[in-house]
Amino acid sequence: MKPTLQLKLSQQLRLTPQLQQSIRLLQLSTLELNQEIERIVQENPLLELREDWNAPVAENTFEHPEFSDDVADFDSVPPEAAVSEVQAESEENFESDSEWPQENIFSHGTYEDDDHEAPQIPARPLSLREHLNFQICLSQISEREKNIISLLIDSLNEDGYLLQDLDELMEMLPAELGISLQDLQDALKYLQRLDPSGVGARNLQECLVLQLQALPDDAYRDQAIKVVQEYLEILASHDFVQIKRLLACDDQSLRAIQKLIVNLNPKPGAQFNSQNERYIVPDITVTKKNGTWGANLNMAAIPRLNINHLYANILKQEHHSSRGLVSQLNEAKWLIKNIQQRSSTILKVASAIVERQQQFFEHGEVAMRPLVLRDIAETLNLHESTVSRVTTQKFMYTPRGIFELKYFFGSHVSTDSGGACSATAIRALIKQLIQEENPRKPLSDNRISTILEQQGIVVARRTIAKYRESIQIPAANLRKSF
Structure with missing residues (x-):
């Protein structure tokens, strides 16, 4: 066969580095985003991370003939998303800021002052x-x-x-x-x-017995030790009739024995293994204004990035500057723009969620509306994968607590009236019914299904059991008391 030349047209989808960075930043949590920003700031001298969140931010005013117009264009970003703006002061301001008053360098106290004590490092808990x-x-x-x-x-x-x-x-x-x-x-x-x-x-029995023996003398301590040593499995199955027959005791005595055993700690060493608390910085705050709930960006959760005005002024004055610095400046501006777009997208999705779940903020979980990613994606003209990235590890602070954005999504169950009920609302109803049940005759899954059916919500017994287990509520026989 002779070699031949052929022309072939094809279409390929290629992600630019800027778009790849935008997608990556969108799926990061607040903690991961701050870590990524710190890493980039250390590598790029054109970036500065400002810590004074409440200070006003000036508009970027420098230009360079080699900078592309699309990189420097920030007008396309919505004003409510402009939470991290580029700050480049004039050369005169920079020169004046660099003049340090010598008389004030050592004018503020010494190490002996109470106001300038060294920070106290918290002691590490003992293992x-x-x-x-x-x-x-x-x-x-x-x-x-x-x-x-x-x-x-x-x-x-x-x-x-x-x-x-x-x-x-x-x-x-x-x-x-x-x-x-x-x-x-x-x-x-x-x-x-x-x-x-x-x-x-x-073993567990020996652990409980040791704790009972360490208790002060009690009228029911010896009987509690006997129950742990011989009838612990019967007590776990809540067969109180058999335990009363074996111990030859009445209801009052069995209640006292059960109280002694239930108050014991089955894992005495677990209290020394508690990790440091993880604090969540919410990305969105929800407040009520003029009778309507609305979403707002939490400014403290968004890193404030600036362009280093020293290097920017050097590039402004020298037209034959280093190509490396020009590239780093473009990368810095793209990063700032991507953070703006990330904040804008999070705010849009959160606002759409709050608009759909107004009744939840008024009445709680029982009023949660069914919602899926497709609903928000169609409302905002976004892809479902984008909504999924936005709602993962992003948190919303509300008067009812802090929730991950994914919390407001869930499957739905049809009702007799032709509507739909959220799975979250059904879990809340199940929890409410169990809290109000008679502990002597706890509600079975079949009975809960019947009660919900009377309210117009048709849910199978297996679904009730699945929802009950998801909120860590034991079965009826294990909830039985006397």
Whole structure:
């Protein structure tokens, strides 16, 4: 075959680097966005991250013949989204700002002043191992016994349980240490008397018994210990009739016994494993004005970026400047514009959600309207994937709490009247019915389905069970009391 030349026309969709950056910024959470901005600011000297959020922002006024017009055009951005504007002061202002009054450099206090104390770093909370070792260090026992107890402490899991058998632990120890099985047993007994109560237990029953034994003398303590040791599974199944027959007690005594057991901590070491709280900075705040709920951008959650006016003035004066700085300036302006577009898109989507869910902000979850991504996408003329990116890890502060934007979306169930009811509203109705039920005769899933059907909401029993489990409510037999 002879080689030939052929012409072929085809269409390809290519994403520009600016569009790729816009999509990536849109799907980032506020925390991830701030981390990304800090990384870019460190790499690009043309960018500055300003921390004075409430200060006024001046308009970008510098020009350069090599800058493209479309990059410098910010007029297409809506005014309500102009939350991060480019600031480039004049050369005269920069020169005047650089003149530092020498007499004021050391005029504000010293380290001895109360107003200029070093910041206090919060102490790191003790771990379970440190808490237990601190107790044995203060005890009047031999150094050898402390070492053996420390060995057992190192074998505890996060909940404070010793899941490894003493015989297995004995086999792992070197023979030259001279530690016998009796030494381990004595050390375990001492460990189980330390704080918190129940630490060092090998199973749930032993953990609860240790906590009951550490309680002050009580008329029902011995019976509670017997229930834990022998009838714990029966108590978990809420078979109170059988427990009363086995203990030969009345309802009042069984209530007191159950109260003692329920107030125990099945995971005594979990309190030392709590991580630092994660704070959520909402992207949107919802307020009521003139009888209508509306969405507003949270300015504190949006990074305020500026163009470094020093480098900008250099590029303004030197027409034969470095191509690298010109490229970095264009990248900086694109980043600022993409952050504006991100804020604008989030505000548009949040406003559409608030407009659809006015009744939720007035009456709560029971008034939640059914809503899917397609509804918002068609209203705003956006793609569903864009709405999905906007509503992921973006939060809204409302008088009813802080919610992720995805919280307001959900499936719907048809009603007898021809309308639709949101799945969130059905979960709220189920929760409300269970809270108002008789604890002696809790509502079954079939009964809840019947009650909702009487209200015009047709929901199958399996759907009721699925919704009930999603809000972590146990079944009727486990909610039964006496």
